[in-house]
Amino acid sequence: MIKIDEITKVLRNNNIEFISGVPDSIFKDLCLEFENNFKSKHIVAANEGSSIGLAIGYHLASNKIPIVYLQNSGLGNIINPITSLASSRVYKIPMILIIGWRGEIIRKKQLTDEPQHKDQGMITQKMLETMNVKYKILDKKSNFKKIFSNLKTDAIKSSRPVALLVRKNTFDKPSSKKKIIPKKNNLFSREEALLTLIKRVPKKIPKISTTGMLSRELNEFNLKNKLEKNTFMCVGGMGHAISIATGVAFKKKSKVLCLDGDGAITMHLGALSTSSKINNIIHVVFNNDSHDSVGGQRTASSGTDYYKVAKLMGYKYSKRVKNKKGLNSAIIEILKNKHSSFLEIICTKGSRSNLSRPKKSMIDYKKMFKNFLKYETR
Numbered sequence: 023m024i025k026i027d028e029i030t031k032v033l034r035n036n037n038i039e040f041i042s043g044v045p046d047s048i049f050k051d052l053c054l055e056f057e058n059n060f061k062s063k064h065i066v067a068a069n070e071g072s073s074i075g076l077a078i079g080y081h082l083a084s085n086k087i088p089i090v091y092l093q094n095s096g097l098g099n100i101i102n103p104i105t106s107l108a109s110s111r112v113y114k115i116p117m118i119l120i121i122g123w124r125g126e127i128i129r130k131k132q133l134t135d136e137p138q139h140k141d142q143g144m145i146t147q148k149m150l151e152t153m154n155v156k157y158k159i160l161d162k163k164s165n166f167k168k169i170f171s172n173l174k175t176d177a178i179k180s181s182r183p184v185a186l187l188v189r190k191n192t193f194d195k196p197s198s199k200k201k202i203i204p205k206k207n208n209l210f211s212r213e214e215a216l217l218t219l220i221k222r223v224p225k226k227i228p229k230i231s232t233t234g235m236l237s238r239e240l241n242e243f244n245l246k247n248k249l250e251k252n253t254f255m256c257v258g259g260m261g262h263a264i265s266i267a268t269g270v271a272f273k274k275k276s277k278v279l280c281l282d283g284d285g286a287i288t289m290h291l292g293a294l295s296t297s298s299k300i301n302n303i304i305h306v307v308f309n310n311d312s313h314d315s316v317g318g319q320r321t322a323s324s325g326t327d328y329y330k331v332a333k334l335m336g337y338k339y340s341k342r343v344k345n346k347k348g349l350n351s352a353i354i355e356i357l358k359n360k361h362s363s364f365l366e367i368i369c370t371k372g373s374r375s376n377l378s379r380p381k382k383s384m385i386d387y388k389k390m391f392k393n394f395l396k397y398e399t400r
């Protein structure tokens with residue numbers, strides 16, 4: 023395995039002074055290392071496309087090579103700024119992308135991974151080739167120093183984005199590990215907050231849950247209570263749960279509940295300008311001040327008062343709660359009111375280590391949900 027310390031040493035020796043991205047579990051320790059030891063050189067972005075914009079700006083101002091890191095799920099978010107700005111037919115901006123390869127293919131075989139990573143894992147190389155981004159695969163046996171130096175030379179010579187495609191289990195743990203987010207005492211965990219809320223929500227209300235652990239926690243509750251049918255888990259498409267909920271609410275008369283994360287809401291914050299106009303939307307954000315599901319790294323919007331932002335973006339009702347009592351009374355108000363509602367729940371990061379994964383096929387979940395919404399299923 024490649025030691026995290028070796029990566030950071032190589033980056034320092036190559037005078038890398040700009041790193042931006044959205045974290046990924048494949049290199050969670052590396053992201054934490056950027057956070058801890060590259061503080062002034064590191065920007066967590068709202069979404070991966072935004073990282074490309076930041077990198078372009080940095081290059082224009084410094085003539086140096088920026089680094090952008092992302093999970094391959096974020097490739098969709100970077101296509102536009104790469105192909106229409108950084109590409110060799112437009113502004114020719116050199117940069118190095120470090121891409122975590124979920125659903126990776128080894129010797130033409132796909133490794134077992136979650137359903138949302140299967141297609142993306144399969145087309146990742148093709149996407150890079152189509153975007154004219156030269157890439158090298160990095161695994162635990164690679165010589166990082168050599169590969170990085172060659173890629174950097176290539177980025178400079180050809181003046182375009184190049185990439186490192188990183189396999190699972192490539193990186194070792196860092197030698198020193200620091201906690202980056204102070205523990206918030208007396209707050210409930212995301213799961214405790216979720217269970218407190220969900221027990222008060224009538225069963226007839228459709229739920230759309232965000233990408234990551236929250237959906238797994240909800241799925242466990244649903245299984246125990248025979249409620250799987252009223253939930254659509256937004257397992258991929260991070261940041262789009264609220265738009266999906268808005269689409270459902272647009273068609274349905276009942277209230278529709280979106281269970282969101284602070285990282286996810288930040289990724290496509292503009293969607294709130296649409297959702298806030300739909301009266302039957304209940305938008306709940308579990309704010310644990312982190313990308314908890316991929317390692318607990320800070321979000322770009324760390325410290326934001328989401329309930330204030332939501333109000334400014336048009337939600338008629340908007341509140342922040344920090345405990346059971348506040349949450350219980352807010353949900354009673356929300357279920358009574360006739361307008362779009364937003365609730366920010368402050369909670370701690372972390373999840374149970376024995377949390378199960380959804381076991382049915384995504385098609386089965388979809389069919390159940392569509393039946394629940396009283397649509398015909400195919």
Ligand SMILES: Cc1ncc(C[n+]2csc(CCOP(=O)(O)OP(=O)(O)O)c2C)c(N)n1
Nearest residue numbers: 095096234260283284285286312313314315
């Ligand atoms: C476009 C995209 N980028 C990155 C990821 C990887 N990813 C999955 S869950 C997650 C963190 C979500 O954070 P948040 O919404 O705050 O929820 P939490 O995990 O803290 O509950 C990330 C970054 C992804 N799935 N899709």
